[in-house]
Amino acid sequence: MRSSPRYKLSKAAIKAWRVSTALFILFIILIPLVLWLIYFLQSGGDEFSQWTLITVAVTLLIIGALGIFFIPEIRWQRWYYEVDEHEIDLQSGIMIITRTLVPVKRVQHVDTRQGPILRSYGLADVTISTAATTHRIPALDMETADEVRDQISKFARLAKEDV
Amino acid sequence: MFESQRQHPAAAVAKALDIIKGNFITIVFIIFLGGGGDRADFTLYWILGTIICLLIWGVISWYRFTFRISDGELQIEQGVVVHKKLYLTADRIQVIDISAGIVQRLFGLVAVEVKTAGSTSKDAKISAISREKAEELKTLLRKKSSEDVEEYIPDEKKLVYSLDSHDLLIAATTSGRLGVALSIVGAVFSQVDQLFTEQQIFNFVEANIPHSTSVSIIIFSVIGIFLISWVLSFITTIIQYYDFSVEVKEDELLITRGLFEKTQLTIPFNRIQAVQIKEELLRQPFGYASLVIESAGYGETQGNSTTLFPLIGKEKIYHFINEVIPEYSTELTPGKSRLSRRALRRYLLRMVWFSLIFIAIAWSSIPYGVYSWFILIPALLLGYWQYYDAGVNSDGNTLILSSRLVSKTTAIVKKYRMQSVEIKQNPFQTRLNLSNFTVSVASGNQGRSFTVRELGQQQAYRHLEWISNGKKGLSNHP
Secondary structure, eight states: OOOOOSBOOOTHHHHHHHHHHHHHHHHHHHHHHHHHHHHHHHHOOOHHHHHHHHHHHHHHHHHHHIIIIIHHHHHHHHOEEEEOSSEEEEEEOSSSEEEEEEEGGGEEEEEEEOOHHHHHTTEEEEEEEESSOEEEEEEEEHHHHHHHHHHHHHHHHHHHHHO | OOSOBOOOTHHHHHHHHHHHHHTHHHHHHHHHHHTTSSOHHHHHHHHHHHHHHHHHHHHHHHHHOEEEEETTEEEEEEOSSSOEEEEEEGGGOOEEEEEOOHHHHHTTEEEEEEEOSSSOTTTTEEEEEEHHHHHHHHHHHHHHHHHHHHHHSTTOOOEEEEOOHHHHHHHHHTOTTHHHHHHHHHHHHHTHHHHSOHHHHHHHHHHHSTTOOHHHHHHHHHHHHHHHHHHHHHHHHHHHHTTOEEEEOSSEEEEEEOSSSOEEEEEEGGGEEEEEEEEOTTTGGGTEEEEEEEEBOSSOOSOOEEEEEEEEEGGGHHHHHHHHOGGGOOOOOGGGSOOOHHHHHHHHHHHHHHHHHHHHHHHHHSTTGGGGGGGHHHHHHHHHHHHHHOEEEEETTEEEEEEESSSEEEEEEEGGGEEEEEEEEOHHHHHHTEEEEEEEEOOBTTOEEEEEEEEEHHHHHHHHHHHHHTHHHHHTOO
16 A cells, blocks of 8 residues: 655645635625625514524534634645656545545646735645646645646656657 | 638528527527516517527628638638638648538538637538539648548558447437436426416316326326437437448548438547446346547547447447457456445445435425335445446556446546546545545546546555556557
């Protein structure tokens, strides 16, 4: 049986994920809140809708707390990647563990991406596209991301010349 | 030919029909939405109006469409609202397809479709010109390359497989399209209450089948829906696969098919990404299967699953593959590598969950829903069958995966065509040492993946290892 890939993501990924989940949760909570306000102003609010909304809000809070405080940590712990001249090896997943192998030869293009949150933590995603699938190594240090990207592109080029 | 010219006016009708065909579902939707009123004649006006609008559009687009050949280029100018000019150089043109649909045949015309590697063929389609003109066009555009083509044609041995009418009938009778047809019939049935009231239906049934109870009505209508769906799928299969033939050429396959509209498909060998053997539920007992190939984009955007042969006896399959696509010929069978007994439990449980959801819905919402418990029996049998048919095996450069959802699918994939491999485990699977094994190949723009569920973890990793070690095998291929 194959051992896990060697490298881990940047530790700062945890913080970045916390922030982005927090923003997302805030957005999701805001919508029912606004809806409730509209409803409340229109009809004076009846018992049923109030309780539904409270239940929804509490559930969201619990999910939110889990998503912000626990999941990023576990996600980081379970993420491994490795790139060599033959293949890209990825392993991830909190509950469902996914192991992906991409032959470097099949890579069509690689790019790095960063949104505002990742940028503020000096991180970037590496996205790898083949003719059939797209894979992502999330939240690497910017230098590492650049390095990985260049490496993959170099390996892919070498592998293709080999054919 | 060298002057700018228009198509035959029949192109206007062809264009209108093309639009209807391309947007069939949308149009049906609009008609039902617009005709939602109580009066049937309103729906009629609605349909007539749509047809007239389309015809006007067709006439304008016919008027705006001109083509000519100059300097070895095919120049097409077209567009009703946006004016488009398309210039195709003769030596860039890869395939010239000449076909004839219903409209074209009515007027004794043909359609010419010019395909290059890059452009979408829709723009470079002259939908109605006379056959002589089409041939002239073809010779003019082929002039340059024709000399070197001529050289090897004589010694090329022509290998053609075609579907005879006996097999076509079997294919149509056992076609697996029941699902699609069922949904169409279902949609039509759901509109019935707009045309008739419940009392009218009741009276109709009472008059024709006296002494019927609601049970027998339900049974009869279920049988009726199945029958209509079957007839529909029978007809569509005949239309689609009539006169089906595969011709093996130097470096490509030429597939011809169709009753009203002859379709020709050219698939270069090096574009083929995987081969699937599909054993549909109704065909398996008779020992028949169909062959499907996945091919990477060829000037077309959508995913490319092409039927290579609609019906073939199981014992002939490997011989056929050997003759037509020798690259994929293999001695491998997935049978040697059965899943472990642990997997069976998960296959059965999964079917139980699915049927429980169905039963819960049926029980609570339709009369006699209690009987839906009986669905557990076929569901469990199917679960066992899925377990029995699943397997992976590899040898040399070839990986073969078989699995069943309802129909059994066996995929033959080459190591050097694989885009990625994936092993997935949820916590329950980890406990039982099982995993889902997925291989992806390119097909159209999205790619296609083949999955075998509940494969033993060791076995899955062995295959992963096999794929990752095959680096040398990769470079052997041209």
